[in-house]
Amino acid sequence: MAGTPPTPRTRPTIYDVASEAKVAISTVSRVLNGSNEVSDATRDRVQAAIQKLQFRPQRTARALAQQSVTSLAVALPSATSAFYVEILKGVKDAMREREMDLLLCNLGSGHPGATLQRFLHRGAVDGLLLVSLPVDEALAVQLRGMQAPVVLLGSQSDEFDAYWWDDEAGARTATEHLIELGHRRIALVTAHAWGYSARPRLAGYRGALEAAGIDYDPDLVAAGDTTKHAGYSEEAGAEAMAKLMGGPTPPTAIFAASDVQAYGAWAWARDNGLRVPRDVSIVGYDDLKLSRYLDLSTVSQEMQRAGLRVAEQLLSRLDGSQDDCVGVELPARLIARGSSGPARA
Known part of the structure; x- marks a missing residue:
């Protein structure tokens, strides 16, 4: 049986x-x-x-009984792109000694506001770090309704703690570097228009050209066909490079609006028999760790340090800080390396 x-x-x-x-x-x-x-x-x-x-x-039940802080949320356009991974490294460093859960909300590039709303409706969080999403009045109302500290990274606000970079100034600096090297046909590998930093970096590029007396040529601005990460990807960089170099008078220098796009542009140049910087100079934007090993000239935003700073600010709010809201412009500086050289005679 x-x-x-x-x-x-x-x-x-x-x-x-x-x-x-x-x-x-x-x-x-x-x-x-x-x-x-x-x-x-x-x-x-x-x-x-x-x-x-x-x-x-x-843990959640115990924390509720103790009325303690248990969760910090980070909402950002992509949890896998190299730029945002660097920011998350800094957040992790700030939380190293804290017994807290880190919740990630992948906003995407389609409808980030709606994605954030659904995320917040699924449950309360003790604090929110919001990355690369402008805050309009409708979103501000929603964030106020959280009744929890909010810190912004990559956008400005008079109501919340905010840390940001001047993308227009950074792009201007990168373009000026190529102009100083004697280049006059300077192309821009840009992102798709909905990318948050695409417009100010285009404005900085144009501003540097115009200040140097160089006419702006829209044919020297190209985005890749790949839409992943709003065009901030290696694939999109290679696709844009192919468009820019296919004309009768190709550019002698490329300013790529991100390092990953610069990697793609550089790979296309290599695969098509062009040497960097002898045949074409390339400058990126971000200063990812890999860029230091590839010898890529770029604009450093110190993303890991930025992630650390904003996370520390959020933690101070969670600890009871009642100071006035802070607004901090983060540093961005040119780092000239071997990928950018003098224009050909």
């Missing part, structure tokens, strides 16, 4: 601990929360029951 199937093992609950220790549930809760309102004998009995049953309290 077949035996009775075993009962599936279930996770022990606080009720099981109370029953095993022959105490009230409230007593178990006091022991878990380190209360002094429990005798040593009772505490020993409860801890013996916890050990016997291998009970592990749920």
Whole structure:
């Protein structure tokens, strides 16, 4: 005769601990929360029951009972692109000593506001770090309704702590570097128009040309066909490079609006027999770690340090800081390396 199937093992609950220790549930809760309102004998009995049953309290339930901070959310356009990974490294560094959960919201480039709204409606978070998403009045109302600290990175605000880069000035600096090297046909590998930083970097590029007396030529501005990451990708960089170099008078220098686009542009040049910088100079934007090894000239935004700073500001708010909102323009500086050289005679 077949035996009775075993009962599936279930996770022990606080009720099981109370029953095993022959105490009230409230007593178990006091022991878990380190209360002094429990005798040593009772505490020993409860801890013996916890050990016997291998009970592990749920962190969220325990935190609610203690009214402690448990979760910090980071909402950003992409959790996998190299730029945002660098920012997340800094956030992680700031949270190293904190017993908190880090929740990621991948906003995407299609409808980031709606994605953020759905994320916030799924449950409360103790604090939000919002990256590369401008805050209009409708979004501001939603963020105020969180009743939790919010810190912005990559956009400005009079109402929330905000840290940002001047993308127009950074692009102007990169273009000026190529002009100083004697280049006059300077092309821009840009992103798609909905990319948050695409327009100011185009404006900085145009501004540098016009200040140097160089006519702006729209044929020297190209985006790749690939839409992933709004065009900030290696594939898009290679596609744009193919468009720019296919004309009768190709540019002698390329300013790519991101390092990853510069990688794609450089790969296309190599595959088509062009040498960098002898045949074409390339400057990127971001200063990703790989760029230092590839010897790519670029504009450094110190993303990891920026992630650390904004996360520390958010943590200070969670710790009770009541200071006025801060607005900080983060540094962006040109780093000239071997990929940019003098124009050909």
